[in-house]
Amino acid sequence: MSSHPTGTRKVLTRKPVPVNELVLGMHVIELDRPWLETDFLIQGFIIQRQDEIESLQRQCTFVYVEGIEHTVDVSLESRTEKSGLLSRTMGAQVNKSSAIQDKPTKQSGKPTEQTRTIYINKISSGQEMQVARDSYSSAKTVAKNIMEDLRIGRMLDMNQARNTVDDVVDSLLRNDDALVWLTKLKNQDEYTAEHSLNVCILSAAFARHLGHDEAEIRKIGLAGLLHDIGKAKIPVEILNKPGPLDADERALVRQHPNFGRNLLMTSASSEHYTIDVAYSHHERVDGTGYPRALQAHQIPYYAKLVAIVDTYDAITSSRVYDTGRASMEALEIIYNSRNSHFDTDLTIEFIRCIGVYPPGSIVVLTNGEVGVVIESNKNSKLRPKVVLLKDSDKEWQEKRTIDLSLGDVDEDNKTYAIAHEVPNKTFDIDIKALLQEGWLNFVAK
Template sequence: MNKKAAQRDDLVDPKVVRQGFYDKSKRSIKISVGELRVGMYVSKLDRDWLETPFLMQGFLLECQADIDTVTEYCEHVWVDAVQPTWVPPEERSSLPPAKKRTTYTNKVSARDEHKHAAGVFREARRLTKSLVDDLRLGGVIDTTQAKNTVKACVDSILRNPDALLWMTKIRTQDNYTAEHSFNVCILSIALGRHLGLCESDLEKIGLCGLLHDVGKIRVPPKVLNKPGKLDKKEWNMMRAHVIHGRNLLLSTPGITHAAVDVAYSHHERMDGEGYPRKLKAAGISYFSRIIAIVDAYDAMTAKRCYAPAMSTTKALKIIYSERGTHFDSELALAFIKSVGLYPPGSMVELKNGMVGLVLEANRERRHLPKVILLKQGSEPLKREKIVDLMQIENGKLEEDYLIRDTLPDGSFGIFVGEYREKGLIFKN
């Protein structure tokens, strides 16, 4: 065995070999760096090894950071050929490799953060719309603006995530793509915080969320906004947005490779039934798995041209039912836990027919939040009142005050944004 081969064998974990990541009997194949995935073994570069920071000639891609480093120095590499399905989902942890989790605590109360987050929300949403509009007019992505927008969101969510999270419930009837992209940015950062990702990774995942659907600006508006079912040709045009997104971001200076990968891969599925490449679980990056869940949740809970908005409960039930097939099982459960059963700002209908908004979640009794009651069915109450559903347990409230269901924003003519403008504060 020559020296290089010995070095390569020393780098390969026997467990990785058994799982099927690395098969030294296979030949190497040349691929672009945009096709690299965690678990691949890089055996050759398109430049001399001495021109790169890599210590060994041949190495395993263990995490997204490894891919980002390769992308900085190369356009093409050679990887050892492997079978199409490397590792079944149940054998591969969804936790990012070689990452130490960070434990976060709220730095300020939700009430205090609301005062600051309102300004962050307005400005960030304006900048997101500007970014999308500029691209539609043939401009380029303002990388600095995008990163600053994400940084402001990360700072707010690190102080207290509740303020920005419930603001994602404020919907408008236009600018769906920009609004959706911004919401996915916020939700993905909040999930990343819940998962214990470091601050730099929170900024990275936030940027991935902000730009994940950027390719939709290349989809004809008549297809993007069609209220009915898409025909085969239109569906292919819609699916092509992931390719357009990848190409747009590849040509954008200063964009992390993770954002390129997510734009290309956020519609892949764990069972290999996604698009555009039908990747199976082990071929889908950690960030792409996160964005896939958050993207689906925000889309389902928004009113779209072709479908009404779902309640948060129904959307979470779908994510739960499709864990392990469509979505990563561990991340799906983590997302459901981070969002909560009745998050602040949720519209709920009680068993007695009253309708209101969740003001404050209850960590110990998640099914018994604090609610402001606004209507009895479709009729406004003469006087709005706040009830703490915890009082059901001590007999001070009847059991017909239990929550029957959650409702989409706008149901019964109630919009959470209008109550925010009135100064109503929602908190955890």
């Protein structure tokens, strides 16, 4: 008896479609131009929103979508697949199986196209920056006080935590760039407090991007602020240990979700969603997380969302035992963990939310000059506003601002474009120091 499967099945092949004929639900697998010349961060995606169609219409003439074209003999297909004859690439070699997994899950919990709220920045990031700086400073003090109070046995001041989140969300609703910019200003010595605040800010910004209503954004922000509250029960010398943890120390640190759950359950004013996130933000959709090894359908939606943000901020932060990585590298790591560690749909939306070059990124231009992204461009994510700080020889130069979306040119009359991002402190550029010393004061104007 033959061991090969028999029968026929439909084969999905690519089909060119003019951009004015695109509709929701189509699976775009290739463009009429290189992906890197467009604003799309994911090479191959399901059209889920009208603004994605509009963006494709602005940038392309036609695209290739996946469509059922013909049937094949399954027994023949089985043999040819083993020899690799049916392998194919899409963009940067994203295969068909991974693209199919990028379809949104019914359990994602994010707003639908019909229910999502569309937010528009009310003021510029420059106008919001000074208020955002004050809010960030105050919020960091609160985050630090929360941890210190819990360490010495005091009760959690939930009203203070909520007021802090309200200030954060109010700023994000006016402009979602300014506070996100400030999450780049990391201090290794204050990692625990800064990380809690950054996860609060980025989770709320992500919720805004997803289209949650204001009340939901505030809930998600509060859950983000308190997600690591259990670390208040971990000795500081273990959290700040400069070398690898031993087995007992690792086991203790992995208990912080349990500690966080217990701390929040003893607070009469705690909400169930903050307990869910503190307890479940280290769970992974494939069941490899901790402390309960939950499967995807068992993990609360807020916890899935905060898990992605928590990982992103941790990867981009320098700690006593590791150097922070560039935003793009962190996003690549998270993207490669979609459908194993992280919810696929939320992963893709988070990448769209953060963008390739978020505010505060240090970037090298194609002509060798170096600058800092000061404002993202919602309609052209690869073409933000940049303040140039160093020339092609990496020497300090008189600062000036360029807008890549306007096609600004350099002294050789070549259009400026970003080559790549580098981590903070590369080429002696320290974002926090520059802001404190006045180099970036124009941002607050």
